[in-house]
Amino acid sequence: MNDKKNTNEILKLADELRWEIGNDFHDALAESIHADAAQIAAVAVSYDDKKPQFDMDRTIDRIVTSPWLGFPIMFLLLAGVFWVTIEGSNIPSGYLASILVDTVHPALKAFADSINTPFWLSGVLIDGAYLAMAWVIAVMLPPMAIFFPIFSLLEDFGYLPRVAFNMDNLYRRVGAHGKQALTMSMGFGCNAAGVVAARIIDSPRERLIAIITNNFSLCNGRWPTQILIATIFIGATAPAHLAGIVSAGAVVGVAVLGIFSSLVVSWFLSRTVLKGEASAFSLELPPYRPPRILQTLYTSLIDRTLFVLWRAIVFAFPAGIVIWLVANIHIGGAAVAEIFIDWTNPFGILIGLNGVILLAYIIAIPANEIVIPTVLMLTVLVSSISGVGGGSGVMFELDSIEATSSILHAGGWTLLTGICLMLFSLLHNPCSTTIYTIYKETGSVKWTLISTFLPIAMGLVVCFTVAQLWYLLA
Amino acid sequence: MELILIAIVIVLLLVILYPKIGSLAARKSMNASNERIYVEDALKHIYDCEYKNINGTVQSIAGNLNISYDRAAKLAERLESLGMIITGDVLRLTAEGRSYALRVIRVHRLWERYLADETSIPEKEWHLNAELKEHDISAIEAEALSVQLGNPVYDPHGDPIPTVNGELPEKNWKPLSSLQSGDVARIVHIEDEPNTVYAQLVAEGLYPGMHVKVIETSSERIKFEANGEEVIIAPLFAGNISIAPLAEFETIPEKYKTLLELKRGQEAEVIGLSKACRGTQRRRLMDLGVVPGSKISNEFISTWGDPIAYKICGATIGLRRKQAKQIFIKPGKTESAKA
Amino acid sequence: MNDKGCETCPVYKPGNLIRHGINMTDFDFVIALAGNPNTGKSTVFNNLTGLRQHTGNWPGKTVSRAEGAFSFNEKKFKIVDLPGTYSLLSTSQDEEIARDFILFGRPDVTVVVVDATRLERNLNLVLQVLEITEKAVLCVNLIDEAERNKITIDDRSLSRELGIPVVLAAARQKKGMPELLNYIHAVASGNYKCKPHRISSETRELKSAVEKLSTRILKQLPHLPNARWVALRLLDGDQRMIDAVRNGELEELFKPDDGNQNLMSVPNI
Numbered sequence A: 001m002n003d004k005k006n007t008n009e010i011l012k013l014a015d016e017l018r019w020e021i022g023n024d025f026h027d028a029l030a031e032s033i034h035a036d037a038a039q040i041a042a043v044a045v046s047y048d049d050k051k052p053q054f055d056m057d058r059t060i061d062r063i064v065t066s067p068w069l070g071f072p073i074m075f076l077l078l079a080g081v082f083w084v085t086i087e088g089s090n091i092p093s094g095y096l097a098s099i100l101v102d103t104v105h106p107a108l109k110a111f112a113d114s115i116n117t118p119f120w121l122s123g124v125l126i127d128g129a130y131l132a133m134a135w136v137i138a139v140m141l142p143p144m145a146i147f148f149p150i151f152s153l154l155e156d157f158g159y160l161p162r163v164a165f166n167m168d169n170l171y172r173r174v175g176a177h178g179k180q181a182l183t184m185s186m187g188f189g190c191n192a193a194g195v196v197a198a199r200i201i202d203s204p205r206e207r208l209i210a211i212i213t214n215n216f217s218l219c220n221g222r223w224p225t226q227i228l229i230a231t232i233f234i235g236a237t238a239p240a241h242l243a244g245i246v247s248a249g250a251v252v253g254v255a256v257l258g259i260f261s262s263l264v265v266s267w268f269l270s271r272t273v274l275k276g277e278a279s280a281f282s283l284e285l286p287p288y289r290p291p292r293i294l295q296t297l298y299t300s301l302i303d304r305t306l307f308v309l310w311r312a313i314v315f316a317f318p319a320g321i322v323i324w325l326v327a328n329i330h331i332g333g334a335a336v337a338e339i340f341i342d343w344t345n346p347f348g349i350l351i352g353l354n355g356v357i358l359l360a361y362i363i364a365i366p367a368n369e370i371v372i373p374t375v376l377m378l379t380v381l382v383s384s385i386s387g388v389g390g391g392s393g394v395m396f397e398l399d400s401i402e403a404t405s406s407i408l409h410a411g412g413w414t415l416l417t418g419i420c421l422m423l424f425s426l427l428h429n430p431c432s433t434t435i436y437t438i439y440k441e442t443g444s445v446k447w448t449l450i451s452t453f454l455p456i457a458m459g460l461v462v463c464f465t466v467a468q469l470w471y472l473l474a
Numbered sequence B: 001m002e003l004i005l006i007a008i009v010i011v012l013l014l015v016i017l018y019p020k021i022g023s024l025a026a027r028k029s030m031n032a033s034n035e036r037i038y039v040e041d042a043l044k045h046i047y048d049c050e051y052k053n054i055n056g057t058v059q060s061i062a063g064n065l066n067i068s069y070d071r072a073a074k075l076a077e078r079l080e081s082l083g084m085i086i087t088g089d090v091l092r093l094t095a096e097g098r099s100y101a102l103r104v105i106r107v108h109r110l111w112e113r114y115l116a117d118e119t120s121i122p123e124k125e126w127h128l129n130a131e132l133k134e135h136d137i138s139a140i141e142a143e144a145l146s147v148q149l150g151n152p153v154y155d156p157h158g159d160p161i162p163t164v165n166g167e168l169p170e171k172n173w174k175p176l177s178s179l180q181s182g183d184v185a186r187i188v189h190i191e192d193e194p195n196t197v198y199a200q201l202v203a204e205g206l207y208p209g210m211h212v213k214v215i216e217t218s219s220e221r222i223k224f225e226a227n228g229e230e231v232i233i234a235p236l237f238a239g240n241i242s243i244a245p246l247a248e249f250e251t252i253p254e255k256y257k258t259l260l261e262l263k264r265g266q267e268a269e270v271i272g273l274s275k276a277c278r279g280t281q282r283r284r285l286m287d288l289g290v291v292p293g294s295k296i297s298n299e300f301i302s303t304w305g306d307p308i309a310y311k312i313c314g315a316t317i318g319l320r321r322k323q324a325k326q327i328f329i330k331p332g333k334t335e336s337a338k339a
Numbered sequence C: 001m002n003d004k005g006c007e008t009c010p011v012y013k014p015g016n017l018i019r020h021g022i023n024m025t026d027f028d029f030v031i032a033l034a035g036n037p038n039t040g041k042s043t044v045f046n047n048l049t050g051l052r053q054h055t056g057n058w059p060g061k062t063v064s065r066a067e068g069a070f071s072f073n074e075k076k077f078k079i080v081d082l083p084g085t086y087s088l089l090s091t092s093q094d095e096e097i098a099r100d101f102i103l104f105g106r107p108d109v110t111v112v113v114v115d116a117t118r119l120e121r122n123l124n125l126v127l128q129v130l131e132i133t134e135k136a137v138l139c140v141n142l143i144d145e146a147e148r149n150k151i152t153i154d155d156r157s158l159s160r161e162l163g164i165p166v167v168l169a170a171a172r173q174k175k176g177m178p179e180l181l182n183y184i185h186a187v188a189s190g191n192y193k194c195k196p197h198r199i200s201s202e203t204r205e206l207k208s209a210v211e212k213l214s215t216r217i218l219k220q221l222p223h224l225p226n227a228r229w230v231a232l233r234l235l236d237g238d239q240r241m242i243d244a245v246r247n248g249e250l251e252e253l254f255k256p257d258d259g260n261q262n263l264m265s266v267p268n269i
């Protein structure tokens, strides 16, 4: 009781004093701390007055931020990273697939048969869960093992803040914060990480914008899809020796479209629900530091790559089971999957996709990584191509891009389907982990829902428009 | 089906969210008949009169709220029946009326503080915006806002914000018109009513926190220096500006250059931050070393000209042009070596 | 002051430091790693714990706190890597975790990691930390970059001015880590008595306000080691502090005889 009175007295005294000091309290305090700091520094720090003639950092900075070179350098670096990833992961991916899918899978099946496992059990576990995981490893491990280290090297070098510095002008115009470029870069790795990284933005309004739009940066779960589809449908339109570059260009195009979407949505948000002008921007640009290559390779391989891969595997396991089940549970003679696909196909065609893709996206809500295997499996199921794959509900890997391509073409896929799939893969709901992270960071159901549904709405609109234009012109 | 459902959810979301968006103006006119707003505005007016030692009357309510005399008289009656005021020649607030008025004023000033610190809504719009908001924010929301803003004690005009318990400090201001030539002082408050006068004072670039030095006074005009620029206003207008004597450690600055004027490769010394730079951004800049006396130089400019990278306390820091304009500097030597 | 002899050792004296990674049971002391963004806190953390907390060359890499453990001279230490912060005075959200932990987490030793090339600005944070706690060690990191930029730091006079031990380090090259460990141990066990610098160039107005309020606070909570800081935060309108005063958390936290028991009242993030 007495305590309560005492503490209230303290707080009251504080209030009175605050009125006395006025608004300048913080200024006065900050200045006095600085004065002390300057005094101490004057005693303890000495500079050699002979400034070096050549300031490496500033020279690099003046190049990477120069009016003519700034953006070309940025795009070239981005394209370079993708190109190296695409070119480099092709062969190991096929290799992994031939081991995990072509060798281990039949062996597992044979083993299951030899011990008389019931067909549904070996179906669910081996044809469903195991194959889903095998596919995820084959498709994701090589690109991630290349992409993450390169990205970490850029990060360690100190280039990322310069990107934010250059991009800030755009973000300012749409009422957002330049550091959003940093959170987007983090989003290239993983959207959930990007959402958390948005804490570096001071203004709550701009932070929310950064969180909502983070989904527009392609995460590692999505660009295997981008790379594969770009290679099959877009790279194929170019002469063979240019295919790699053209595919990389297409992927960069989609990534840039993602950045563009994030700008448009930021603009829209800061004109409507999150009304306001851009606030302040201050970003420390650290000195360039030569990256420690071996260490970076090691850490990003062990930590990031394996960590993300592990997550993908964990999600692929149950999804594989679901895929097997929808393909094998029959209602009135047709598999559940078939019924759904037939039913949604007209709508899918309307937006340049098809029922298979729509079903795949619903199954893949927990993790985007498994979209492509699901798509392939379902395509086979519906177009009933004989001689490929292992029967209904079996996800399989095709040893070569050409085989995949022929399946998809046989399934009625066109260049339009490819383009729309790439667009839809960019513009759709965030994965479950990201949605949960958004909820944790914002603490608001409303913003979580908006971040979830806004991208899908955009995806539908964009795909619809592209498809209709295509039908008109073709 | 799923997709149709999703579409429906999106449409619903938009419908739910839209009414909250910037439709304040609509709400105000929609609720023009809303008794609560009149009650609160009248209480605030009477409180204001008491604070400034002028007489609050039915007539002045009518003038202030822009309603007819009869309407104002009815309002006064209603306030009395609510136990908020005691009528007479001069209207007086009861204890209850005063605490009610202070609650409304608290919300108003907190909201102005919020607009100033956390948004880029122009200064001219703060007051009107807050006039609408003050009837709109619940006590709980107001406290959350206060916490978010670091429990401010003054609004951006220099008016004290009443505490939750309705306490206010003693005031020690004088009107600018009371100064003699040669006097120096700091603007602590610019009266935001009537709006026309306020708008003009803002247009002159005056704001609380500014240092002024009176050059000459006459019955027609007062000429003074504010941040190094000469301003001439009528004494009537000067009456709407309140000042507090300058403490000895504060000095009257010369005409300032801003950081924005610094060319690439040039170096300067920081003199101070404009008072127009507020809230989090001000704190952040000071944390980064933008305090009087520190050295600052223009290092390089981003691809599209904005932001600009400055070297502050040995660190390279990117700042937007708008912020650079709020940092006052004293140009120093130009760096000779060009990389 | 500085044990220069050890700088010749290639790595740590083997056997003295045992890294425990994330195994944090039964620790004797809690160490907090604070500092401006991008000064190498996570690099120091990784050196001491053997963990691989992400590092990156941009401010704001670490956004939530990470914990790890190591043993040194038969004592077990839990160490907490905090997100970088420019100041403990602001209200911004990314600095909240560090701000709250240094005061309410009551670490036994706070290691402030500063950037040798930007020492003056970094000292602001050091001075603020010293208002909160006297058990601190200064780790002047990135000394290799300072050398390259021809900046010389006199650790002795720095230590004299600040009243706490100072170590010159290059965490990436693992330089200065043995000395850092020695000092952490010495300060934690009370063998090294810090006489921390207190902010002294306040304006008269400020000084008298802080004095008035902290005197009043000390009357109520005589055992508070940092009444001045509490006063400063109250004068700044910090809600976290107002609440802590109001609901008795502060009193609870700084009870006279709680030894080195640690009340971890900061929520896990």
Ligand SMILES: Nc1nc2c(ncn2[C@@H]2O[C@H](COP(=O)(O)OP(=O)(O)OP(=O)(O)O)[C@@H](O)[C@H]2O)c(=O)[nH]1
Residues within 6 Å of the ligand: A156, A289, C035, C036, C037, C038, C039, C040, C041, C042, C043, C044, C054, C055, C056, C057, C058, C059, C060, C061, C062, C063, C082, C083, C084, C085, C141, C142, C143, C144, C145, C169, C170, C171, C172, C173
């Ligand atoms: N040259 C040099 N670089 C270092 C040293 N210590 C750390 N670095 C580099 O500095 C950068 C920042 O290091 P971090 O450990 O991530 O810094 P931090 O203080 O944790 O940063 P935040 O989490 O953003 O606050 C990294 O690129 C490190 O490799 C050093 O002693 N010398």
Ligand SMILES: [Mg+2]
Residues within 6 Å of the ligand: C041, C042, C043, C054, C055, C061, C062, C081, C082, C083, C084
């Ligand atoms: Mg860190």
